[in-house]
Amino acid sequence: MSSSAAIPGGLPDVVPMRRDPNHLGHHAAGEGESRATGHGTGGPSSKRIVVAYGFWIFLLSDIVMFAAFFAAFAVLRGGTAGGPTGAELFDIANVAIETVLLLLSSFACGVATLALNARRALLFQAAMAVTFLLGAGFLALELREFTDLVARDAGPTRSAFLSAFFTVVGCHGLHVTAGLLWLLTMMAQVFAKGFRPDILRRVMCFSLFWHALDIVWVAVFTVVYLMGSAA
Amino acid sequence: MLGKLTWSAIPFDQPIPLVAAALVGVVLLGIIAWVAVAGWLPYLWREWITSVDHKRIGVMYVLLGLVMLIRGFSDAILMRSHQALAYNALGYLPPEHYDQIFSAHGTIMIFFGAMPFMIGLMNFVVPLQLGVRDVAFPTLNSVSFWLTATGALLVNVSLVVGEFARTGWWPAPPLSETTYSPGVGVDYYLWAIQISGIGTLMSGVNLVTTILKMRAPGMSYLRMPMFCWTALASNLLIIAAFPILTATLAMLTLDRYLGFHFFTDEAGGNSMLFMNLFWAWGHPEVYILALPAYGIFSEVISTFSGKPLFAYRSMVWATLAICLLSFTVWLHHFFTMGPGGDVNGVFGITSMIIAVPTGVKIFDWMFTMYGGRVRFTTPMLWSVAFLVTFVVGGATGVLLAIPPADFVLHNSLFLVAHFHNVIVSAVVFAAFAGYAYWFPKAFGFTLDERWGKAAFWFSLVGYVWVFTPLYVVGLMGMTRRMQHFSVAEWYPWIVAASLGVIVMAVGVVCQVVQLVVSIRRREQLRDLTGDPWDGRSLEWATASPPPSFNFAVMPHVEGEEAYWAIKQRAREQARLREEPDYEPVEMPLNSPTGFVCAFFATLVGFAMIWHIWWLAALGLAGAFATFVAFAWRDRVEYEIPADAVARINRENRASRLDALQQARRKEAA
Ligand code: HEM
Ligand SMILES: [Cu+2]
Numbered sequence: 001m002s003s004s005a006a007i008p009g010g011l012p013d014v015v016p017m018r019r020d021p022n023h024l025g026h027h028a029a030g031e032g033e034s035r036a037t038g039h040g041t042g043g044p045s046s047k048r049i050v051v052a053y054g055f056w057i058f059l060l061s062d063i064v065m066f067a068a069f070f071a072a073f074a075v076l077r078g079g080t081a082g083g084p085t086g087a088e089l090f091d092i093a094n095v096a097i098e099t100v101l102l103l104l105s106s107f108a109c110g111v112a113t114l115a116l117n118a119r120r121a122l123l124f125q126a127a128m129a130v131t132f133l134l135g136a137g138f139l140a141l142e143l144r145e146f147t148d149l150v151a152r153d154a155g156p157t158r159s160a161f162l163s164a165f166f167t168v169v170g171c172h173g174l175h176v177t178a179g180l181l182w183l184l185t186m187m188a189q190v191f192a193k194g195f196r197p198d199i200l201r202r203v204m205c206f207s208l209f210w211h212a213l214d215i216v217w218v219a220v221f222t223v224v225y226l227m228g229s230a231a
Numbered sequence: 232m233l234g235k236l237t238w239s240a241i242p243f244d245q246p247i248p249l250v251a252a253a254l255v256g257v258v259l260l261g262i263i264a265w266v267a268v269a270g271w272l273p274y275l276w277r278e279w280i281t282s283v284d285h286k287r288i289g290v291m292y293v294l295l296g297l298v299m300l301i302r303g304f305s306d307a308i309l310m311r312s313h314q315a316l317a318y319n320a321l322g323y324l325p326p327e328h329y330d331q332i333f334s335a336h337g338t339i340m341i342f343f344g345a346m347p348f349m350i351g352l353m354n355f356v357v358p359l360q361l362g363v364r365d366v367a368f369p370t371l372n373s374v375s376f377w378l379t380a381t382g383a384l385l386v387n388v389s390l391v392v393g394e395f396a397r398t399g400w401w402p403a404p405p406l407s408e409t410t411y412s413p414g415v416g417v418d419y420y421l422w423a424i425q426i427s428g429i430g431t432l433m434s435g436v437n438l439v440t441t442i443l444k445m446r447a448p449g450m451s452y453l454r455m456p457m458f459c460w461t462a463l464a465s466n467l468l469i470i471a472a473f474p475i476l477t478a479t480l481a482m483l484t485l486d487r488y489l490g491f492h493f494f495t496d497e498a499g500g501n502s503m504l505f506m507n508l509f510w511a512w513g514h515p516e517v518y519i520l521a522l523p524a525y526g527i528f529s530e531v532i533s534t535f536s537g538k539p540l541f542a543y544r545s546m547v548w549a550t551l552a553i554c555l556l557s558f559t560v561w562l563h564h565f566f567t568m569g570p571g572g573d574v575n576g577v578f579g580i581t582s583m584i585i586a587v588p589t590g591v592k593i594f595d596w597m598f599t600m601y602g603g604r605v606r607f608t609t610p611m612l613w614s615v616a617f618l619v620t621f622v623v624g625g626a627t628g629v630l631l632a633i634p635p636a637d638f639v640l641h642n643s644l645f646l647v648a649h650f651h652n653v654i655v656s657a658v659v660f661a662a663f664a665g666y667a668y669w670f671p672k673a674f675g676f677t678l679d680e681r682w683g684k685a686a687f688w689f690s691l692v693g694y695v696w697v698f699t700p701l702y703v704v705g706l707m708g709m710t711r712r713m714q715h716f717s718v719a720e721w722y723p724w725i726v727a728a729s730l731g732v733i734v735m736a737v738g739v740v741c742q743v744v745q746l747v748v749s750i751r752r753r754e755q756l757r758d759l760t761g762d763p764w765d766g767r768s769l770e771w772a773t774a775s776p777p778p779s780f781n782f783a784v785m786p787h788v789e790g791e792e793a794y795w796a797i798k799q800r801a802r803e804q805a806r807l808r809e810e811p812d813y814e815p816v817e818m819p820l821n822s823p824t825g826f827v828c829a830f831f832a833t834l835v836g837f838a839m840i841w842h843i844w845w846l847a848a849l850g851l852a853g854a855f856a857t858f859v860a861f862a863w864r865d866r867v868e869y870e871i872p873a874d875a876v877a878r879i880n881r882e883n884r885a886s887r888l889d890a891l892q893q894a895r896r897k898e899a900a
Contacts, residue, residue, distance in 0.1 A: 053440055160492040
């Protein structure tokens, strides 16, 4: 088919708008001053909303992944193969301290966000540092728990139950580790580049991530430690 | 130092893979040398490899899909010809090699043929149909593509270095555990799929965000073209299903690498857990592929019938219903593995319920054609053929969803015939329909219709010819994955199927010839208007190929079929709309991030397969450094000045005006 068969028409470049909200760039619909919802009324949403929304969706998918691990844990909980059970192994007091550390770190992360919004660099860095320390403390306790279990011949290769246990908890731990790396990167970025819009968006994503880890931890605490030691 | 990797990993004693790989290697080197000598490497790097333009990335995805479909087809030729020679004989392939071939065939076709093809078309088309400049996260898009390419590369490397899985495309434990599969084959599978799966997930996030948050003003949900709807549903499924696959493969990886016991026979492991998790992803995956295909057929059938899509809203509802229902049927993949009568009954019924929204769609497509002025172009031929063959495949599917029938037909060639019947007619036909339909949009000239029609007819006849005999031998009791057999009644049918593959191969050759011929005749096939098919949605409103920024000024959508209404008004008034006020456009800068990430991902994957731990650590560090470097950039955009935008747009306006006046003169005469 060649162009002679074409029945063309006008371009839809109509409705001259003062400013093109369809820009990908940081002018136009810009950094958040646009009210567009992206639902077809005012055109594409602002960059801030798009980034936050996309990151939310990513977090949802991450939670689906955790759900698969939780399902595996629930199925394999009884598969102890004659080895130790959850009731014999878990030290709930240690887990409680971990939980407190993580929740406090989320609080510190919230303070960092407030400092960011108030453009107070020093407070931001301090709050992020505290977040880091609390998160690292959480990880240290978790590592101690792991080495302790391995030393008691209750490592992940002992039974399917322990494989699932180490995987669920370890996967959360890996997320925390990645979060800590990210956190340091963000501190460095704010230090080097100041409160640039793209940096602000990244910190926002980081804090979403960090709070989501809390939510996942609550599930770990309930499904793995509480229900797991009941079995 | 090199882990498990030694010279013995290269199968010097097996001529077929080595000769094939050498051939491919020589061709690849030849192409690279040719490109280098012609001085095109900088162009490739600048305009394609580092491009973050959704159109370029879409084209690269489709190219990868095309090449891998052909690669998978070469496996199919091997399998069919082997079986034809394996009656009361051994055939020409050693058994362990045959096992690798059917595993590689399935893996490549699903993950690296069909998926990139569909994702590529969505990437290319969706932002254009939504009237926007790019996807939500352009650089991430490039990362997604290159990670997919990494996976494809790893699978193909397994041809020469080491081996591929012998477990089938779904690596069911305990067969895939170290005890029964001690080699690196399953590891190739795991890392290739894991890496490309991450790319797929990110592309899903990207497209969902684009569709939900970036539409042009006025483009409300019920004004979105059908393809955008099905793309949305498909990508929602990716987001909900791929993490399950990631987790499942991670568990198998832990079993194999660190001696965990998720799915092993001993220490409390549970292999049925794998079946459930795998198919909780696997069945939705079928619809991840099929939904965009339905969207393509909707666009093509509506355009070439010259009518709006019949019962658009019922299509939307059917799409969403399929999206939800696809998560409720996974168990039909293992009716025979002991879930029990009640459970089987429930899943049998839910499986059949999906036929209802699918039936709604079939009727909507037929009513769209009814009373329309149907033009039988190549894309339309693929679509009509789909309508006919897909109904057959669907009917055999409903048959398999009856648990007692499945007890007889499970793992037979009847099953193989069924899923090829649906997946080839839905996904592969849609792929070629979409390819021919949007090719002129991407490159500014149409594909040669005569070769396209030849490709269509040979493929269609060959495909029916191959798979009908497989239905028959399946009913006669022939199971899948047989290396040789000695049942006389099966033999003629197997020979017939092999002859059919030859016909299909002619179709594939026509497809390639079509591309070559069209490129050589591109001046005659040129389309200057940007709207060669008399299209109805916004992608036809811009020039072909579209400028990097897609639309000079953002479209304002005032009804369903966004472009059609504007075009009708232009025709009635015999003039284009007023020229807009042009403004400078900002676009994201190119970035090598995707390519560099994929380079490190390839290192990590290869190192993990061969247990070269230091290299894996190096690769991970490299990937992290890439991200930091990317995040550290200060300049991420460039500006296209308003007069450049104006100049580009005026060119297209001029040729459209020209064609408009020509059409009027013709009408008057
Ligand atoms: C183009 C023509 C094709 C032919 C002639 C063909 C032929 C075959 C044959 C002979 C088998 C092995 C059956 C057995 O187990 O004995 C097979 C398996 C399979 N094919 Fe195809 N195929 C074709 C296209 C495709 C396409 C387009 C897809 C998907 C997009 C696909 C997906 C699969 C899968 C998933 C398997 C199962 C592999 C396994 O057993 O693990 N095939 N095909
Ligand atoms: Cu299924």
